[in-house]
Amino acid sequence: MNKRTGTALTAVTAAAIALGPTGCSVPQQPAHGEDRAAVREGTVIGGTPRKGGTLTVLSDQDFTHLDPARNWVMNAMDFGTRLLYRTLVTYKAAPGKQGSELTPDLATGLGTPSADARTWTFHLRQGVKYEDGSPVTAQDVKYNVERSFSPDLPGGADYAARYLAGAEGYRGPAEGKHLDSVRTPDDRTIVFELRKPFAEFPYATVMPTFAPVPQARDKGPQYDNRPFSSGPYKIESYARGKKLVLVRNDHWDPATDDVRKAYPDRIVVVMGLKGGQIDDRLTESRGADASAVSWSALRPESGAKVLPDAEVRQRLIAESTNCTDMVQMHTGRAPFDDVRVRRAVQYALDRDAVLTASGGPAFNEPSTAYMPASLFGGKQPDTLGIPVAGDTEKARRLLKEAGKPGGFATSMTVSTGDKGRAEAIQQSLAKAGIKVTIETVDPSAFYATIGDTANRTDLVYTGWCPDYPSGSTFLPFVFDGRFIKERGNSGNHSLFRDDATMRRMDEIAAMTDTGEAVRAWRQLDGEILAAAPAVPVLVRRWPLVLGSNIAGAYGHPSFGGQLDYATAGLKDPAKSRG
Amino acid sequence: MILYLARRLLAVTGVLVAVAAVTFTIFYVLPSDPAAAACGKACSVERLAAIRAHMGLDQPLWRQFADFVTGIFTGRTMGSGRYALHCAFPCLGYSYENSEAVWDLLMDRLPVSASLALGASVLWLALGLGAGVTAALRKDTLTDRALMTGAVAAASLPVYFTSMMLIYGLIRTAGLLPYPQYVPLTGDPVHWASNLLLPWLALAVLYAAMYARQSRSSMIETMAEPYIRTARAKGLPRRTVVVKHGLRAGMTPVLTLFGMDLGGLLAGAVITESIFGLPGIGRLFYGALSTGDQPVILGVTLLAAAFIVVANLAVDLLYAVVDPRVRY
Numbered sequence: 001m002n003k004r005t006g007t008a009l010t011a012v013t014a015a016a017i018a019l020g021p022t023g024c025s026v027p028q029q030p031a032h033g034e035d036r037a038a039v040r041e042g043t044v045i046g047g048t049p050r051k052g053g054t055l056t057v058l059s060d061q062d063f064t065h066l067d068p069a070r071n072w073v074m075n076a077m078d079f080g081t082r083l084l085y086r087t088l089v090t091y092k093a094a095p096g097k098q099g100s101e102l103t104p105d106l107a108t109g110l111g112t113p114s115a116d117a118r119t120w121t122f123h124l125r126q127g128v129k130y131e132d133g134s135p136v137t138a139q140d141v142k143y144n145v146e147r148s149f150s151p152d153l154p155g156g157a158d159y160a161a162r163y164l165a166g167a168e169g170y171r172g173p174a175e176g177k178h179l180d181s182v183r184t185p186d187d188r189t190i191v192f193e194l195r196k197p198f199a200e201f202p203y204a205t206v207m208p209t210f211a212p213v214p215q216a217r218d219k220g221p222q223y224d225n226r227p228f229s230s231g232p233y234k235i236e237s238y239a240r241g242k243k244l245v246l247v248r249n250d251h252w253d254p255a256t257d258d259v260r261k262a263y264p265d266r267i268v269v270v271m272g273l274k275g276g277q278i279d280d281r282l283t284e285s286r287g288a289d290a291s292a293v294s295w296s297a298l299r300p301e302s303g304a305k306v307l308p309d310a311e312v313r314q315r316l317i318a319e320s321t322n323c324t325d326m327v328q329m330h331t332g333r334a335p336f337d338d339v340r341v342r343r344a345v346q347y348a349l350d351r352d353a354v355l356t357a358s359g360g361p362a363f364n365e366p367s368t369a370y371m372p373a374s375l376f377g378g379k380q381p382d383t384l385g386i387p388v389a390g391d392t393e394k395a396r397r398l399l400k401e402a403g404k405p406g407g408f409a410t411s412m413t414v415s416t417g418d419k420g421r422a423e424a425i426q427q428s429l430a431k432a433g434i435k436v437t438i439e440t441v442d443p444s445a446f447y448a449t450i451g452d453t454a455n456r457t458d459l460v461y462t463g464w465c466p467d468y469p470s471g472s473t474f475l476p477f478v479f480d481g482r483f484i485k486e487r488g489n490s491g492n493h494s495l496f497r498d499d500a501t502m503r504r505m506d507e508i509a510a511m512t513d514t515g516e517a518v519r520a521w522r523q524l525d526g527e528i529l530a531a532a533p534a535v536p537v538l539v540r541r542w543p544l545v546l547g548s549n550i551a552g553a554y555g556h557p558s559f560g561g562q563l564d565y566a567t568a569g570l571k572d573p574a575k576s577r578g
Numbered sequence: 579m580i581l582y583l584a585r586r587l588l589a590v591t592g593v594l595v596a597v598a599a600v601t602f603t604i605f606y607v608l609p610s611d612p613a614a615a616a617c618g619k620a621c622s623v624e625r626l627a628a629i630r631a632h633m634g635l636d637q638p639l640w641r642q643f644a645d646f647v648t649g650i651f652t653g654r655t656m657g658s659g660r661y662a663l664h665c666a667f668p669c670l671g672y673s674y675e676n677s678e679a680v681w682d683l684l685m686d687r688l689p690v691s692a693s694l695a696l697g698a699s700v701l702w703l704a705l706g707l708g709a710g711v712t713a714a715l716r717k718d719t720l721t722d723r724a725l726m727t728g729a730v731a732a733a734s735l736p737v738y739f740t741s742m743m744l745i746y747g748l749i750r751t752a753g754l755l756p757y758p759q760y761v762p763l764t765g766d767p768v769h770w771a772s773n774l775l776l777p778w779l780a781l782a783v784l785y786a787a788m789y790a791r792q793s794r795s796s797m798i799e800t801m802a803e804p805y806i807r808t809a810r811a812k813g814l815p816r817r818t819v820v821v822k823h824g825l826r827a828g829m830t831p832v833l834t835l836f837g838m839d840l841g842g843l844l845a846g847a848v849i850t851e852s853i854f855g856l857p858g859i860g861r862l863f864y865g866a867l868s869t870g871d872q873p874v875i876l877g878v879t880l881l882a883a884a885f886i887v888v889a890n891l892a893v894d895l896l897y898a899v900v901d902p903r904v905r906y
Contacts, residue, residue, distance in 0.1 A: 151632040173660070224676060241861075274853055
């Protein structure tokens with residue numbers, strides 16, 4: 001309410017907001033730590049859970065959206081699709097690399113494409129039921145795809161809008177109009193007609209857009225507060241911002257589901273708690289808190305309490321978010337229209353210092369490419385070979401070549417939660433003579449501020465996460481000049497518009513050989529890096545401390561490192577009644 | 579009396595309309611765009627325009643305001659086709675964030691904030707008045723000085739500091755109490771109280787200190803009045819003199835303060851609720867503020883304004899009951 005309140009609490013909600021409206025922006029997840037070896041990645045914590053008990057989720061926020069037509073935030077997609085609704089295809093429930101592999105969910109396979117990859121056919125499994133026992137039909141999947149076009153239901157993934165044929169100007173089913181490009185020849189067959197070839201369509205069908213919603217249950221915007229379940233759990237009660245209680249959906253048949261284990265009897269999400277308290281409670285893990293997990297990532301202050309304690313470290317997971325933080329430079333105006341100046345910034349930036357300001361190597365990795373490691377098969381290449389602490393001499397030489405031997409002054413917009421990282425960048429660039437003024441913007445206004453291309457600063461500190469493990473959900477969003485907008489610009493904050501790059505992107509998008517496309521995206525990443533529209537800085541992890549009674553837990557690499565709710569459960573269910 | 583009441587109620591309405599108008603205008607001139615925020619990443623221009631139209635944001639400011647005010651009195655229908663929704667009286671619109679009716683959100687959170695405010699006020703009135711009156715009656719003694727020094731110290735502690743200390747001392751270190759988690763009074767009164775004890779204490783410490791200082795000076799002043807001397811001269815017992823004659827008159831300034839404080843707290847204690855994780859109106863407000871959820875911000879602002887002006891009115895009316903010298 002007053003100024004004091006604002007400052008004291010900004011950090012608390014920073015995470016909430018960053019994940020809020022813009023689904024795929026980098027989560028504001030600061031962390032602290034020393035030892036990368038201390039971090040558990042790619043392993044399951046706590047062994048196999050036993051069936052039963054109550055799994056508690058302690059959260060500092062509410063879900064942005066649980067309505068499948070609107071749910072497009074990584075960790076909420078994990079929660080929604082693992083517990084409440086099933087999609088045509090989903091990711092395997094496995095840690096590490098296996099977690100980015102697809103597996104059929106509602107469908108019997110990963111979809112059958114036509115020869116030109118423009119028509120995709122999926123057959124639905126038999127025996128999949130809603131919480132009232134009625135069968136899931138192909139028409140219900142079509143209906144939810146149509147819902148995602150409705151202006152009453154904004155926020156969801158736009159893959160249907162971008163790829164379905166004849167979807168231009170479609171405004172959803174509320175007025176009784178339907179999409180001809182989605183056909184349902186029978187109750188268990190659904191056919192999608194795309195406007196262009198799309199070899200990766202099965203990845204898009206992991207999105208909650210492709211979950212079923214029966215028309216009779218659709219309540220428009222209110223559906224967000226009570227999605228109808230096709231998954232292993234259904235909503236018993238949901239008080240927005242306070243508490244969500246899930247109980248078993250008795251009509252869910254494990255024989256139809258290869259992914260979800262559904263160990264706990266109940267899942268209770270307690271919302272609106274203070275972030276620091278959640279970290280403390282889970283570190284202490286007393287009573288019922290032993291059967292609890294955190295929704296949001298560990299806070300930086302808490303890292304210092306967690307990492308030195310061997311017992312707590314055993315309960316810490318920190319999977320990569322697979323989102324790359326970048327300094328994006330305004331390539332449309334001086335001095336950053338000169339590639340030598342942009343390269344000078346690449347060399348001057350001390351990623352090691354930013355890493356330290358961001359919680360150290362336990363919770364981040366320095367980035368040497370734009371796309372995160374998951375899109376490079378596990379490890380980013382280092383095509384430029386710039387030392388992690390930067391090369392000030394080289395930067396100075398580049399500036400001299402560009403006719404700026406004395407450096408220059410510029411400014412950078414950052415979200416409140418990134419201030420520490422920004423200061424580290426400021427210090428390292430100052431050594432090369434680039435004087436950066438930091439403009440801190442409240443997370444709620446951050447994307448609007450940097451999206452105003454005419455009035456924004458030269459530099460912005462922001463990031464991007466791929467929607468699924470393919471370069472097509474990264475490079476075009478960040479570096480395709482045709483996506484640039486005067487206001488509300490997103491992704492391409494370098495305003496990078498390069499004809500050769502755009503041509504190449506179209507060529508790769510049209511490739512039907514997935515392996516060839518993967519190699520091509522990787523190569524293109526290096527080519528753009530050489531043109532230096534942005535400096536890749538770091539890739540954050542998603543550290544979570546689990547209560548001591550939690551089992552079957554790991555961070556899912558395809559859901560931003562969030563706990564995989566498909567397999568999490570309790571070691572001893574009796575202990576959860578505290 | 580009736581005329582007075584009518585005049586005051588009219589003024590109350592005026593204040594509320596003014597508050598709504600100012601809040602509305604602030605949002606209109608701010609650079610934030612709720613439609614863009616709702617749309618998400620890679621939002622096409624056409625879709626953004628459709629969403630903006632659906633939210634009614636393409637209308638001129640006066641129109642939006644008129645619709646809002648009309649909605650409060652008559653309710654209104656929002657959305658169209660299958661998704662049309664009737665927002666009943668008193669319609670404060672729907673949250674941009676979670677599509678819940680703002681009125682329902684407020685009513686859902688009010689019991690939490692009311693529990694916090696009422697419980698804390700009982701504590702701080704008992705502590706504050708007790709200390710203040712004791713200090714006044716023992717003016718310039720060691721007790722007086724000790725009490726007032728304590729009050730200054732307590733008043734200087736910001737509520738977030740007190741809260742953190744209480745959490746650290748009683749929950750983290752001693753493990754005496756659980757981390758607060760709101761339980762409705764109707765469900766389990768004992769649990770309700772034990773969970774609210776710390777937030778009550780944190781708030782009460784701050785307010786009690788202010789009330790102790792206020793009631794002390796007010797009591798000292800009253801006890802020096804000629805009618806107190808008369809009462810004493812009549813041979814009335816000291817207790818009667820202090821309680822019936824002194825306290826009643828001495829409490830009017832404290833009552834004014836109390837009306838304002840309670841009114842403000844009923845509409846949410848932002849810091850206390852946030853620190854203790856209580857899902858009250860203050861917490862709702864803070865969340866709405868950080869996501870730019872304009873309908874909720876507007877709703878809370880109006881509710882807070884309403885509580886404060888109504889509490890003020892109630893206090894003014896109570897003067898006549900407490901102090902026999904006041905008449906309307």
